[in-house]
Amino acid sequence: MIEEFEAERPRMFGLAYRMLGSAAEAEDVVQDAYLRWSGAEREHIGSPGAWLAKVVTNLCLNRLTAACATRERYVGFWLPEPAPTGALGPMETAEQRDAVSIAFMLLLERLTPAERAVFVLREAFSYGYREIAEVLDLSEANCRQLYGRARRGVGERPRFDAPGEQRRRIVERFLAAATSGDLAGLERLLADDVVVWADGGGKVRAALRPITGRDKVVRYLAGIAGRYGQAEFAHADVNGQDAVLFRYGGEVIAIFVIEVSAETVVGLRVVLNPEKLSHLKEVAGS
Template structure:
C-alpha cells in the first residue's frame, strides 16, 4: 500500500516551491503547489469530496491569516491543519450517520480530481475498497493509519497532529494495521492475477443486462458482499448489505430488484483510480457501481445512487 511515497514525504518542504509568477501572489503559488497534497489527505480522512475541499480551503485561509513566519515545513503544517479539521468533521459526522437511511458509503472520486502530484496515487490506498474499510475505524485511528501508512509520517509528527503521545500513536497504528490487513485479506483474497478489470467489467455488464444467471454465477466469488447507498432520497435501493453468493446472485439477476439500473446507459470510467461502472439516465449521472475483484471473481459490489454523492460526476 506504500506506492505513493515520492512527492508525499516530509523531505519536500516549502523550499522547493517555485518563485511566485508574474501577477501571482506567494500564497496563490503555495495553494497551487500544495492543494493536491492537502486534498489527498482530507479525502482519505473524510470520504466526501466537498468536505475535503472545504477543509483544504479553510486550512489555506488560516495560513494566509497567520503568514508563513516560523513554519519550517509547510507540508507538515498543512497536514496537521487538515488533520485537525477532519477529526472535528468526523466526530460530528458519526452522530449524523447514525440516523442515515440505509448504508453510508464514501463519495467516489473521479479522474478529474487527480492533480499532477496525486497522479502517483494509482494503488489500493485510493481504491474504493480502501475507503470503505477505513469507515470501520474511529476518527483518531483513521487519521493515524492514513498519515502513517499512506504518507509515511513518523510517529512524533503524527502525535503532534492528533494530540497523542508518539507511543500511543504507535500502538494505535499497530492495532489498526492488524485489523485493516485482516479485513483487507478476507475481503480481497490476495488479489490473484486474472483478466483485466475492463474485461471483467464488460462480462459483468453483459450478464447483468441479460439476467444471465450462469454467466453471473461464474463471476461471483463464494462469499460476495453487495452494499448499496441511496440515502433515502426517493431512490429505491437495498437498505442492508447482502452477503453470500446465493443472495447476491438473486439480487443481480432479479427482474424486480435493480430493474431501474438496467434501463440506464452504462459506461466504464476511472473512479478512485480504477475502471468502474457509471450509469446515466437521459445523459445525467444516476449511479455508480464499484466492483472489487479477487482474480476473476467479484468479491465486493458498492452501488451508489444517492444524488448528493454523484454531484461531482456531472
C-alpha cells in the same frame, strides 16, 4: 503564496479524503485550509506542507467527531463517497490502489478519529512518528500506540486476486452485458455467493441490507435498470478500482464499484445517493 498552496492542494485533498471518506467534504476542508492559509502570518509558517497537513488533519478530526453521530442516523448501508482515482495521488502499485478501495475505506471506519489520523499519515503519506506527533500535538509514544491499535483494528487488508488487466477485462464484459441488457451474460460473470451493498442514503430507493447470491443479485440489477428507459453505461476508474457509471438523462444515477476474484465478480458496491454522485460527471472513460 497562492502557488505554494496550490502545490500542496492534491496532497491535502488526498489526506482529507482518506480521513473523511467523502470527496465533497474533503474539498470543503481544503477550502477551509486555504482560508486559514490566506490569513496566517507567514513568519509563523516554517514548512508549508507540514503547516497545511496539521491544519487539514485537525479540521478532519473535528468533522469526524460529528460524522459518527450522523452515520448512526444514516438510512440503509453507508458507503464512502467514490472519488476519481486520479485525484488521490500516486497509484503506481497494487498496494496503493488497494489502500483507497471502497472496501478498505470501510475498514477505516472501524477506527477512532485519532487512530485514523495516525494510520493515514503513517501508511499513505509515510510520516515518521515525530512528524505525526507534531501534527496531532501528541507524544511519539502515544502515536505508536495509536498506530498499533489502528493496525489491529483494520486487520487484514482486502486484496484483489485478479491482476489489473484481468479485472479490467471482467469489468468490460460486465459493461457490455449491462449496455445490451444481456441478463444471462451478467449472470455468468457473477460468483455464486456474490454480494451487493447499496447506498441510497434515504434519498432514493435502495436495498437496506446486503443482497447475497447470484439469482438475487441478477434480479436486483434488472430492477434498477428497469426503472429507467434508455440508460447509458460507461467505464470509470474510482478509488483505484474499475467501476461502471449508470447515467440517465445526462445525470449520473448510480456507480457500481466492482470487486473481482479470479474470473468472477464477487462484490458490487452500488452508490445511488445523489449527494455522493454529483462530482462524478467527468470520470467516465478514464
